[in-house]
Amino acid sequence: MGDDKTSLELYKKAHAAADKFDYFVCAVTGAIFGYEAERFSPNRMALDFHLLELISILLLAASFWFGLEKLRYSVRWTYINRDLNDSDEKSLLIGNELKDDKAAERPKYGEALRDVMSQKFSDHRIKSEFLAAQLQKVEAVGSRWEVARDILLIAGFLAIVAARILQPYGADSSAHAAATAQPSHLELTTTHSLAIPASIQLPPAQAPTQAATNKTSK
DSSP states (O other), X not given: OHHHHHHHHHHHHHHHHHHHHHHHHHHHHHHHHHHHHHHOOOOOOOSSHHHHHHHHHHHHHHHHHHHHHHHHHHHHHHHHHHHHHHHHHHHHHXXXXXXXXXXXXXXXXXXXHHHHHHHHHHHHHHHXXXXXXXXXXXXXXXXXHHHHHHHXXXXXXXXXXXXXXXXXXXXXXXXXHHHHOOOSOOOOOOOOOOXXXXXXXXXXXXXXXXXXXXXXXX
């Protein structure tokens, strides 16, 4: 009995840890998606880092959606498992009572009541089998959502890293293309200009004569 309780406690802890991990991955994916979507600037479609950024955003969005689906199936699995355990416990309790009553020297249940309890036992067993099948289906679908979430998340991270690596080269190439681009249309006009001599030599200035000097002094 002690081993069963220990196994049950370990199972509950493992299931709780798995749920916390799913919530953590979903929260991180949503945060990264919001950050990348906010800093993304639309641009013309081309095979460059802008396209990789767009692809990474789409991959992260899909991963976030798959993570939510995984959480939804995990919650559904918990409810089905709870109903399955309840049905198993009730069927086990009724079965033990019927077994003890048949083995007793003085049965306390009459034939009619024993038939009713037997019917309840059968109903619980049928319900348990149905819930067990549903539990397996939900668990399988949840596992597929989980695998798809992880693959898309890794692909989104790789696309972000590739975009960051190619971004400097994309900026350099665009700047180089803009600097070396030739104008589409040039209009050339022919002008005629007069030839101007490189240097003009003026005659040397002559000193004033003695007569001009005397006239000026007067």
